[in-house]
Amino acid sequence: MKHFLVATFLFSFLISFSQQKDPLQTVDVESQKKWVDSVLNTMTLDQKIGQLFMVAAYSNKDEKHEKQILELIEKYHLGSLIFFQDLPVKQAELTNKYQAKSKIPMLIGIDGEWGLNMRLKKTFRYPWNMTLGAVQDNKLIEEFGKQVGEHCNRLGIHMNFAPVVDVNTNPKNPIIGNRSFGENQENVAQKSIAFTKGMQSMNVVASAKHFPGHGDTAADSHHTLPLLDFNRKRLDEVELYPYRKIIDEGIASIMVAHLSIPILEPQEEIPSSLSKNVVTDLLQDELGFKGLIITDALNMKGSANFASSADVNLGAILAGNDLLDVPLDVPGTFKRFHKALESGELTLERLEHSVRKILKTKYWAGLHKYEPIKIEGLLKDLNTSENEVLFRDLVESSMTLLKNDDEIFPIRSLEKQKIAYVKLGDSDNATFIKYLKKYTNVDVAKSEDISSLIEGLKPYDLVIVGYHKSNVNPWKSFKFSEKELEWLEEISKNNKVILDVFASPYSLLQIKDFRNIESVLLSYQNSEVSQEISAQMIFGALSAKGKIPVSIKNEFKEGDGLFSSNLLRLGYAMPEKVGMNSEKLKRIDSIFKLVIDEEMAPGGQVLVARFGKVLYHKNFGFHTYSKKKEVELTDVYDLASLTKILGGLPMIMKSYEDDLFQLDSELGELLPYLKGSNKDSLTMREVLSHNARLQAWIPYYVETLDSISKDPLVELYSSEKSKDYSIQVSKDLYLRNSFTDTIYKRIYESDLREKSGYKYSGLVFYLFKRYLKDTYGKGMDELNNANFYDRLGASTLDYNPVNNIDLDRIVPSEVDNYFRRDTLHGYVHDMGAAMFNGVSGNAGLFGNSIDVAKMMQMYLQKGYYGGDRFLSPETIEVFNTRHFLDEDVRRGLGFDKPQLDDESMATCGCMSDKSFGHSGFTGTYAWADPKTQLVYVFLSNRVYPTMDNNKLGEENIRTEIQQYIVDAIVE
CATH class of the missing domain: 3.40.50.1700 (Glycoside hydrolase family 3 C-terminal domain)
Structure with a gap:
């Protein structure tokens, strides 16, 4: 009994091993054999001969070519077609037409080494093999093969003449070069195997080429017969090495090159594709390959120059090939085959051997259940976001x-x-x-x-x-x-x-x-x-x-x-790479179109990043409603109150880290000029949380206007800059320097609100401008540049951008008819910040969406960005905490936080409690969420031409987009 079990096991092993060696044999072996036999038994001799031909078909030629192909199918019973350029929809239509004409479904082939785009426009293009040879993760190569297989399936293609298995050891090779995975035979083998596994998992025949190896040639077989003059040891170690490997792994087909290889074929004028020594003795007998063998294109000079087309085609079959790729003179070849069969030069047994293999291949590829190609949605299916993600991964990995x-x-x-x-x-x-x-x-x-x-x-x-x-x-x-x-x-x-x-x-x-x-x-x-x-x-x-x-x-x-x-600088990726859906994010396009159509704002920018990758970054509309200047991603906007978290707060946090104050330090300690005022005992914790009963704002500018004409008072303003009038509030208007003291005095004298509790106020950010100057000896703009913006590479984050940025890149804010009597273009919209020479902690900062995102990403990464530590994680945590949550104050220290209960909509309601950000009066918004790792930036100039237009806020556009972004997460 024991011996019987061992013998049974060995027999089963040998049977499975034998099956493994026949790459064309399917799992349902009996059904496959039955179908092949039934088809073969019904075929006429001409139909059998016709199965050997894979004729070139084009989708960019005229009706004459189409008619010729149809006639060849009808008269000569073509078994296969290989398509060349140019359009996939046209190819699909022709394939359906040609298949309908054929009694036996035809095998459709293509050269798609880097995807269908090698031959067809409007299809996806992957990197060349030389690029992929640098990739270290072969799972990516397998996925590449799989996606190419999916594209072939969708377009009714059953056989792809790839991978190129040539080991390119000759840098001067004129035809292989970038088409090879490289000069290392093991790397070439493993890449080829991975690609083959991927493509054949989609039931698309892979065909390794160009056997026995075209990598070390200095001539192009399209034009002549290249010489491969090496000894057998060299061929075994280099050229043949990947073929042995890929045959063991189940490659279904191999294409034979047109080469002169004296060590294999003593008659040097005989191309390897026509050599029995190469095709039968070496490939089939010695290497044990049982799959489908196809010649390289027989219209190439490497074979076509050898003899007449009919003799070349017959010689290829006699050498051991099964399929004739791009044969010339099909009618003449038919006559030659009949003559050879009559004379015994070609036997019926030999003919049927190849026909049977071709039919097995057709069954393997699913042609026993042939269905026409569905035209609808074809281009979309051949160009998916998954394809783009893989392409980018392959490029990055190379x-x-x-x-x-x-x-x-x-x-x-x-x-x-x-x-x-x-x-x-x-x-x-x-x-x-x-x-x-x-x-x-x-x-x-x-x-x-x-x-x-x-x-x-x-x-x-x-x-x-x-x-x-x-x-x-x-x-x-x-x-x-x-x-x-x-x-x-x-x-x-x-x-x-x-x-x-x-x-x-x-x-x-x-x-x-x-x-x-x-x-x-x-x-x-x-x-x-x-x-x-x-x-x-x-x-x-x-x-x-x-x-x-x-x-x-x-x-x-x-x-x-x-x-x-x-x-850890911001990168760029497809939404699908970071678990988001491209199609859902396109809803942002629609809502911004509504913003422009309904004149909520002339234009703007939207940026979405996740896990440190910018995945949506678009510009919309124009600078103004005159539509003369389109918004670009490099354009800068007045960020308004985003300045609080991007301009004022960074230096406040740095001061905290430098141990210059504690959260319970009182304003009177930090700002001696507040000693004795009603703000003396207010703590930093209270004022940064907007829980200190400070007034929301003080309209300082009003007292600088004539009470009747409302024009700027001549004693306070000048149209020219001078020693005493150096505070520029707009293009041609300068405020008297001494008025700065008046502003601080107004803050000093301002009443506290009687009612305690949360009330948004920007006054503390005015005060800190002076504190920073007194403490560090430099202005807030200089400090931010040195400590944050320059190090981040955020070159557009800037106060008074007219000094550093071209005016046509700066988006205008309001047409001011109540204070400065001018269009505010490059000068801060906020009146108080303007009276501080454009530099304040509450407003005054300009920037574009990507540079705003850099600051937000730095916060999200707990103070780290670009290989540099800006702030400690502990500091970020402290300032991103609600310190008065028990009093229903939603704010952190400087940072805005999601609403509590039925408060005004600070967010979409879809952000975590750990999220933070701010909105700006001019129509800006920036938010980050540690839980989802999202950064969202919205910039617009909704105040143009007047700040009375607040449809953007009334319609909650910024937070509605935020909801769309969260809805696009598909993890």
Whole structure:
């Protein structure tokens, strides 16, 4: 009994092993065999011959071509089609038409090495294999294969001629190059296996190519017959290595190349695709491959030049191939096949052997249950957000940091760096510049000659050199010009340089000396996503983790790659990457359209970030209702009371950390001029919580106007700046300096409210401007720049932006007809802040949405950002706590907090108690939630042309958008 069980086990093992070795055999083996037999038994001889042909079909040709294909299907019973360019919907329509004409469902193939986009427009495009060769997580490659398989399924494609399994050991290879996973045979094997597993899990046939290996050739088989003149040991160790591996893992098909390989085929003029020694003896007998064997395209000169088309096609079958890819002269070939069958040159048994394998492949791919392609929704299904997320993951994972002297990568200490960017190469770089500038000021340096360029770069601490080459296809030239090499050499001699290469790694072979180049980042391709992600990496929002898949002389070895730090700066990602839904977030677009249509505001910006990734960042409308200037993301808005948490509060918290006061310190202690006033004993805890009975505000400006004409009093204002009139309240209006003392006096004299409890007041933020000046010896604007904004790279956060920012980037606020009698453009809207020369803790700060988000993200990260500690977690916690919750005060210290019960709507009601933020009178809003890790910024100039228009607030637009954002979380 024991021996019987052992024998049974061994028999079962051998049977399963044998089944595993036949990659075309399905789980329902009996059903598959029955279907194949039934179809084969009903076929005529011509139908059997027709199964061997995979003819080229195009979706961008005229009706004449379509008619030719239909005639070939009807007359010669074509078994397969391979589609080339150009449009997926047209291809789907043609496929349905052609399949309807065929008695036996046809196998549809395509070359989709980097996705369907290799052949079809308006389909998704993934990175080239050389880029993917740098990726260290092969699960991403498997997912890549799976998604390509899904696209093939959706478009009625059953066979994809990928992966490229060539080991590219020749940098001068004219046809493989970027199409290879690299020069390391193990890396090539594992990447190919991963891709195959992914695609074949979708029942799409993977076809490894170009057997036995096209990686070390200096010629293109499209134009000639390349020579592979190596000994057998070399072929086994390099070219054949990945094939052995991928055959063991169940690849369903292999494509045979047109190569001259004397060690395998002594008759050098015979292409490998027509060699029995290669196709039968090596591939099938020695390597044991039982899957479908297909020739490389037979219209290529590597085979077409060998003999007549009919003889070439017959020779391919006699060599051991099963399927003829792009055969020429189908009618002539049919005649030749009949003649060969009659003479015995080709036997019926040999013919049916291949036909049976083709039918097995069709069953494997589901063609025994053929259904026409559904046209509706096709383009959407071929371009999903999941595809974009994977594409970005692949690009990010490929980026390779090859050199990093003095750890200048990623860039730290932005306040100490003056950075320039120089472009080399002849391709687009707009996205790279756009994203570099999101992190700090980066000046684009241009010049016609190297001397003036070097002179212009002298003031800069660091130069980012971007080398941008065409991303159209992998065959485009990646080489530096001699001029570019000279410029790179000169720049690196005179400046610290980060060289970012958006081209093939082989481009680095031209650089003679890397000693003066401090850092080298290899970004591989010049796609917009590559440029965006590369910029993020340079500034530490992402980490480099790729490994170069080829060697660069003795400078960089295959497999080299440094890990770079993540400095926790804001990055950019798809919503789906951080658990949110893109479609739901598009509701924000609709509601902002309503804002503009209903004239709640002329325009604005909205930013949403989660887990440190900006996932929605859009601009809407115009600067004014005249619609002359569209809003850009780089434009700056008057932030109004957001200044309290972005301008006043940061320095208050820093003062607290510097042990300059305690929360129960009294104002009289900190501000001696309040001694003896009714504010003497008010504590910092009370005033920052708005629980100190202070007046909401004091309209200081009213007493500076003529009581009858309401014009500014001539004794207090001047139209020109002078020693005594230096406080600029608008473009051509200057307040007398001494009035500042009057403002402090009014605050000193103001009554406290009789009723205790919560009441919003900005008075304390006026007072702290003076406190900070007296304590630190510098103005609030200087202190914020030095301690926060410059270090964050928040270059648009600025008081009095007209001094530093182009006026056309500043969005106007109100047309002031009650005080300054002018359109407020670059001058603070808040009257009190204006009378403090535009610098106050309660208002006066301008900025754009991304720079506001940097401050909010720094708070969310408990005081840490960009590799730098700004505030301690303990300080953030203290100020983000409700200290008078038992008195129903919702506020923290300076920070606004979610409403309690039926209070006014500070938030959508969907924020956690740990969340914090503020709103601004001009139509601004910023909020962050530690629980959901959300940051939300809304900027507008709803006060234009008049602050009497408060439809934005009445309709709760800002908090309604906040609700949409929370609803978009899908975790």
